[in-house]
Amino acid sequence: MTDEVRQALQILPQRLRQTVGQAPQANALEEVRLRSGTAVRLFANGKEIALPRECVTQELLRDVLSAATEHSLYAAQGTMRQGFITLAGGHRLGLCGTAVEKDGQVTTLRDISSMNLRIATQRFGCADRAADYLWTHPASSLIIGPPARGKTTLLRDLIRQISDRFLWRVCVVDERFELACCQNGQPQLRIGAHTDVLSGVGKRLGIEMLLRTMNPQWIALDEITAEEDVEAIVRASYCGVRFLATAHAASADELLQRPVYQKLLQAKVFVNLLTLLPSREVRTERM
Amino acid sequence: MLKIIGVCLILCGAGGFGVAKAMQFYRQLRQLRDCVSALEILKCELNYTLMPLPRICRETASRVKAPVAQLLSLYANKLDNELPRTKAAAQAIEETRGLTLPSDAQLALLELLEGLGRYDLDGENRLLQMSTHRLNAALERIEKEKKPLARGYAALGLCTGLALVILLV
Numbered sequence: 001m002t003d004e005v006r007q008a009l010q011i012l013p014q015r016l017r018q019t020v021g022q023a024p025q026a027n028a029l030e031e032v033r034l035r036s037g038t039a040v041r042l043f044a045n046g047k048e049i050a051l052p053r054e055c056v057t058q059e060l061l062r063d064v065l066s067a068a069t070e071h072s073l074y075a076a077q078g079t080m081r082q083g084f085i086t087l088a089g090g091h092r093l094g095l096c097g098t099a100v101e102k103d104g105q106v107t108t109l110r111d112i113s114s115m116n117l118r119i120a121t122q123r124f125g126c127a128d129r130a131a132d133y134l135w136t137h138p139a140s141s142l143i144i145g146p147p148a149r150g151k152t153t154l155l156r157d158l159i160r161q162i163s164d165r166f167l168w169r170v171c172v173v174d175e176r177f178e179l180a181c182c183q184n185g186q187p188q189l190r191i192g193a194h195t196d197v198l199s200g201v202g203k204r205l206g207i208e209m210l211l212r213t214m215n216p217q218w219i220a221l222d223e224i225t226a227e228e229d230v231e232a233i234v235r236a237s238y239c240g241v242r243f244l245a246t247a248h249a250a251s252a253d254e255l256l257q258r259p260v261y262q263k264l265l266q267a268k269v270f271v272n273l274l275t276l277l278p279s280r281e282v283r284t285e286r287m
Numbered sequence: 288m289l290k291i292i293g294v295c296l297i298l299c300g301a302g303g304f305g306v307a308k309a310m311q312f313y314r315q316l317r318q319l320r321d322c323v324s325a326l327e328i329l330k331c332e333l334n335y336t337l338m339p340l341p342r343i344c345r346e347t348a349s350r351v352k353a354p355v356a357q358l359l360s361l362y363a364n365k366l367d368n369e370l371p372r373t374k375a376a377a378q379a380i381e382e383t384r385g386l387t388l389p390s391d392a393q394l395a396l397l398e399l400l401e402g403l404g405r406y407d408l409d410g411e412n413r414l415l416q417m418s419t420h421r422l423n424a425a426l427e428r429i430e431k432e433k434k435p436l437a438r439g440y441a442a443l444g445l446c447t448g449l450a451l452v453i454l455l456v
Contacts, residue, residue, distance in 0.1 A: 014369065063371075070339030071366050071404040074411050108407060 005029045008091040008119040011067040019054055032117040061112045068093045081106045089188055090120035090181035122189050127157035130274050133284040134162060140243040140269055144255060145276030151246040152178055152222055158244060159220050163192025171216035173206030174199040179222055204232040211236055220244040230264045237269040297451050312433045314387050319426045321355040323419060330415045340404040341366045358383040362400055376400035395421035
């Protein structure tokens with residue numbers, strides 16, 4: 001088992017952890033799916049492996065949730081209402097259950113029915129080509145690709161490379177603790193020696209804070225989804241800072257169809273488009 | 288001569304027992320005050336840092352005195368060792384050396400440790416508030432009982448000693 005897999009499996013009860021660890025292709029584990037009343041299912045190398053002897057019970061889901069939050073639901077409240085918990089090492093536990101609403105907003109999830117443990121991996125060198133392109137075309141760049149294509153992994157390696165190879169000052173707004181996975185102030189993943197990380201803060205606020213205090217050359221952020229993020233990016237781009245960001249879209253055309261990104265494209269903040277292809281290669285082009 | 292030594296030993300033994308019993312009230316009072324302080328620190332850490340429970344318990348343990356500090360450290364260790372909250376709480380209370388809280392305060396503490404970490408911040412604050420209230424009630428009660436009962440135990444010890452002396456000598 002790799003260190004990443006071992007770390008991610010820590011939230012499972014000991015017996016299940018051992019069973020999963022002994023499963024075929026445990027080294028290449030990408031996801032562990034727990035659905036109430038069904039067998040535990042693993043995903044590795046794009047294939048599904050069912051563990052028929054390991055049936056998921058409500059008690060198991062409760063124990064996993066307790067371990068994932070380090071017995072502290074209050075600490076995970078912010079992300080739980082969005083349906084996930086970030087674990088040490090940048091792994092992510094996706095949750096489904098019954099949403100509890102208060103004043104029109106989801107406050108938490110109860111009666112958890114299924115969980116998806118996504119194992120984060122750091123692939124050194126996956127951004128070699130993209131980094132070379134940025135060296136010759138240093139301008140704000142948007143990484144696009146459908147879910148689970150590896151946008152965050154690419155972004156992380158790109159941050160590391162432009163920080164270590166080109167010595168550019170990079171600031172990261174790590175809203176969901178997925179890029180640097182800081183614990184006790186220490187990034188758990190390698191993101192470069194010239195990188196400053198602001199964790200757990202929303203993108204809009206994070207961009208403003210970094211601009212005021214850290215004098216960044218680049219600001220990196222994962223998954224632009226809200227209009228207020230777009231507005232903050234547009235405002236900050238007038239201050240001479242460049243952006244590295246990701247967005248859910250399979251192609252440039254798909255990007256144009258979403259209103260939130262239309263605004264971004266109209267403002268011409270992003271100059272480079274890095275598209276993740278199904279082969280996990282990166283296509284680089286000017287927008 | 289031997290008789291005198293015997294008399295002294297019986298008196299000292301019985302008197303000492305009475306005084307020790309009386310001292311228990313003062314120990315309980317001190318521990319109850321430490322518990323209330325610990326709960327205040329827990330509340331501040333929880334609201335300000337939102338750190339996970341085991342880390343908050345350790346942080347609090349480093350700032351309070353012996354038996355209560357040991358209780359919190361034990362509880363944090365047991366949570367880290369994947370023990371369910373209820374078992375972790377019961378075992379931590381049982382294994383803490385020198386913890387001599389009155390039964391109602393002990394129950395309040397047990398229920399608090401069993402419940403912490405289950406709710407959102409608002410719920411945690413209410414739970415802490417309720418537990419503080421229960422501990423303060425126990426503190427007030429012991430404070431009231433302290434003087435008459437402590438004196439009573441000390442006097443009872445001495446009287447028992449005297450009675451034994453009269454009977455035996």
